[in-house]
Amino acid sequence: MSALLAILRRDLSLLLPGGKRGGTMLPLLFFLAVAMLFPFAVGPDPKLLARTGGGVIWVAALLAAILPLDRLFAPDLEQGFFDQWALRGIAEEAVVAVRVLAHWLSFGPMLMLAALPAAALLGLEGPALRTVELGLLAGTPGLAAIGVIIAALTVTLRGGGAALSGLLLIPLAVPILVFGAGALSIGGGSGIALAGAISLLLVAIAPFAGGAAIRAAREG
């Protein structure tokens, strides 16, 4: 247990903004840039913005979650960290589970915070903003889990790995997007609840899928 805490501390110091695994503020800035550019692109019609703004926030959140994927596992595998953990009897599954948490902490809460200025830019108010925030809370853990699974699966790919993992993530993220963003148009909690349910399922699968992928990568 203390070993896993040490791993979590290391993961957070690498992945949180200001951490060393490069450009960790980038997803946040990317997210805000999309929210800022959208009104310029579609014109300053408050009704149109208010109707589409929530969906834009969701798409921006999904794309922002892709950015750090290529740095999630590759450096640790190359530098032999996973070998050393395996020798100490720490299962890949446990390391991956810790990383899902660290990855989510590195972008989830910040995106929810950044959704406030983004909502202002897009003219979302009161209940719509609340639905977006709750939806992000329910959906981003699932996005983190998908990201971790994809990053583990593509860990041995060099060069084009980042772009490919982005492409692989998008179809898997569609259910979360459908229910998370869909909650906006029906204005109810059922969409959020379903997004949360999908998130829970993905978070439960991620350690096993990711752990198996890391082991396969090591054998290669």
Place this chain on the structure above:
Amino acid sequence: MEPCRLVATDLACRRGDRLLFRGLSLALDAGQALQVSGPNGMGKSSLIRILAGLLAPYAGTVAAQGAIGLLDERPALDEHLPLGKALAFWRNMDGAGEPSQQLGLDRLWHVPVRYLSTGQRKRAALARLTDQAAPIWLLDEPLNGLDLGAVAQCEALVAAHCAAGGIALIASHQPFALPALTTLDLAEFTQ
């Protein structure tokens, strides 16, 4: 040191469509050291990884009693961290106290790992290995990049480890000075 034993029976290793070696058996008891020699590409590193349980053998079994420490070309230290902190991560994980072996590293304690030379990295990895206090040491080319003084230090470390009842398996094509070192030529096990 806890009792340890390392037994491999009838190992075969296949990489791609090449059978690197087959019919390899070895048994090491507490205090014994074995050098695996052979030209490049013969499967020395693969043998080490099979013994460590990190690679599945094509055939055969490995039974290890006691924790295994691995030293290879990857030090598993965070590149951006000062050496002291990077080593502290593993000491914390292994429940080790103060750094047991300085290996001439104390001057480098505040230097980020990415600025270290090949030999200094190797010494840092040796420090990580000694801190781990595992009875079975698997060393893949431990002398690569080390200067003469560090080679002697490394040999002394391994000798002390074996004298204390540990097992050492050294994969290297370089001579390794160690009392009672047996050798195993991997070339004998190619088909």
